[in-house]
Amino acid sequence: MKVVEEQLITVMDGPWSPEGLIREIVESGTQEDPFYVMDLGEVVARYHRWKELMPRVEPFYAVKCNDDKLLVSTLAALGAGFDCASKVEIELVTSIGVAPERIIFANPAKMASHIRYASAVGVDVMTFDSENELMKIKQLMPHARLVIRIRCDAASAQFTLGVKFGCDPVTEAPSLLKLAAVLGLDIIGVSFHVGCGTTETAVYARAIALARNLFHTGRTAGHENMNLLDIGGGFPGDLHSSIREVAEVINSSLEEHFPEGSVRVISEPGTYFANAAYTLAAMVYAIRTVVPTERDEVAEAHTMYFINDGVYGSFNKVAHKQYVCAETVHDYGSPRSACSVWGPTCDGVDCVLSNTRLPALGVGDWLLFRDMGAYSLAIATRFNGFPVATVRHVIDARLACVLKERSPLSASQFVAAPAACCTADAQAECPAVPTPATTPYRAVLGQ
Ligand code: PLP
Numbered sequence: 001m002k003v004v005e006e007q008l009i010t011v012m013d014g015p016w017s018p019e020g021l022i023r024e025i026v027e028s029g030t031q032e033d034p035f036y037v038m039d040l041g042e043v044v045a046r047y048h049r050w051k052e053l054m055p056r057v058e059p060f061y062a063v064k065c066n067d068d069k070l071l072v073s074t075l076a077a078l079g080a081g082f083d084c085a086s087k088v089e090i091e092l093v094t095s096i097g098v099a100p101e102r103i104i105f106a107n108p109a110k111m112a113s114h115i116r117y118a119s120a121v122g123v124d125v126m127t128f129d130s131e132n133e134l135m136k137i138k139q140l141m142p143h144a145r146l147v148i149r150i151r152c153d154a155a156s157a158q159f160t161l162g163v164k165f166g167c168d169p170v171t172e173a174p175s176l177l178k179l180a181a182v183l184g185l186d187i188i189g190v191s192f193h194v195g196c197g198t199t200e201t202a203v204y205a206r207a208i209a210l211a212r213n214l215f216h217t218g219r220t221a222g223h224e225n226m227n228l229l230d231i232g233g234g235f236p237g238d239l240h241s242s243i244r245e246v247a248e249v250i251n252s253s254l255e256e257h258f259p260e261g262s263v264r265v266i267s268e269p270g271t272y273f274a275n276a277a278y279t280l281a282a283m284v285y286a287i288r289t290v291v292p293t294e295r296d297e298v299a300e301a302h303t304m305y306f307i308n309d310g311v312y313g314s315f316n317k318v319a320h321k322q323y324v325c326a327e328t329v330h331d332y333g334s335p336r337s338a339c340s341v342w343g344p345t346c347d348g349v350d351c352v353l354s355n356t357r358l359p360a361l362g363v364g365d366w367l368l369f370r371d372m373g374a375y376s377l378a379i380a381t382r383f384n385g386f387p388v389a390t391v392r393h394v395i396d397a398r399l400a401c402v403l404k405e406r407s408p409l410s411a412s413q414f415v416a417a418p419a420a421c422c423t424a425d426a427q428a429e430c431p432a433v434p435t436p437a438t439t440p441y442r443a444v445l446g447q
Pocket residue numbers: 062064065083106107161193195196197232233234235268269270271272374
């Protein structure tokens with residue numbers, strides 16, 4: 001594996017919490033820009049939980065969700081595969097030494113130059129959902145191994161993807177499979193994405209049943225190599241959420257339609273791995289008190305807090321009508337009152353919370369937002385010249401020891417935390433300390 005040089009990881013030798021570290025950082029008085037605390041241990045724990053609850057389903061992390069190189073490198077060290085949607089994402093993943101066989105080019109509408117690049121670096125598994133894409137692939141990469149993407153939408157989702165991608169499994173997919181056979185293209189499987197952030201678990205059962213029918217149709221059309229089922233993303237990623245229920249639905253549907261040993265099953269979770277690991281801190285830098293007039297929608301006087309991150313930065317999810325919850329970094333003890341929280345740009349839509357209640361804040365006070373790793377940094381812009389939030393990566397000392405050995409990260413990237421640092425004693429003990437009996441980390445990393 002190649003070495004990931006740029007980013008540093010703070011090693012904590014003792015109990016710590018994102019909110020505690022954020023408090024320490026802002027109390028230093030030198031921090032002005034928004035920043036994340038990223039807990040690499042949360043990613044490891046989630047990988048472990050996934051493997052325990054869905055042992056048959058190999059996770060291929062959806063890089064689009066958050067392309068933070070340390071997150072991607074950690075997942076690579078754990079053994080995950082990757083869902084890439086573009087040339088740049090493939091470049092990122094291969095640059096850290098991931099083999100092309102561990103990548104699926106899961107974008108049904110690909111640019112010609114990106115297909116050529118995938119072909120050049122050996123990424124040959126890719127999705128499609130249209131006749132036009134089949135013809136393009138036939139011309140540019142006839143040896144590609146193709147996965148048909150079908151549409152099967154959850155009853156409700158935070159982002160519905162079926163409006164854009166996925167052919168109809170009944171009216172379109174059979175003829176596409178037949179066309180692929182006529183063109184001599186190799187179809188190896190079926191994929192779907194039920195939509196991001198769904199609470200409907202039964203949709204996976206519906207989609208797996210539809211996929212089963214298409215395996216039959218495809219094999220009848222002559223596609224004898226069909227052996228890959230890709231169940232996409234859509235899994236919950238908040239700190240307090242669980243994949244237990246959805247895992248039960250998926251496991252029993254697989255048992256019914258694709259018994260053990262019949263096909264390889266992969267998935268493309270993004271939010272599940274990225275969201276909970278990132279906690280954002282943003283500072284109040286301006287305040288305006290509004291006394292409502294007759295034309296205002298709200299009757300109560302309220303305070304407008306302007307913070308240094310917003311909808312054009314980390315809070316794109318607000319534009320998708322997702323709710324965010326603000327907490328104060330310090331306990332001010334004052335009663336909560338009506339307020340709104342605004343991002344720094346000149347645009348009126350740059351509103352993070354239009355109607356909430358917070359203790360009275362002053363300029364220089366900080367707010368904290370949990371579950372901020374998915375579709376935040378990956379989408380953030382520098383609109384109006386405001387910087388994108390930086391990331392402070394943090395790891396438990398014992399886990400750091402193991403990750404140093406197994407990942408493309410170099411030892412010099414791991415730095416001791418100033419206060420609760422990885423002591424010289426702990427460093428010396430590292431290779432011997434973690435055993436499967438006393439720490440889950442070695443087991444998680446397959447040691
Ligand atoms: N796979 C594909 C093809 C996607 O488009 C997306 C999200 O847009 C994902 C996977 C990741 O989805 P999620 O973040 O819900 O896991």
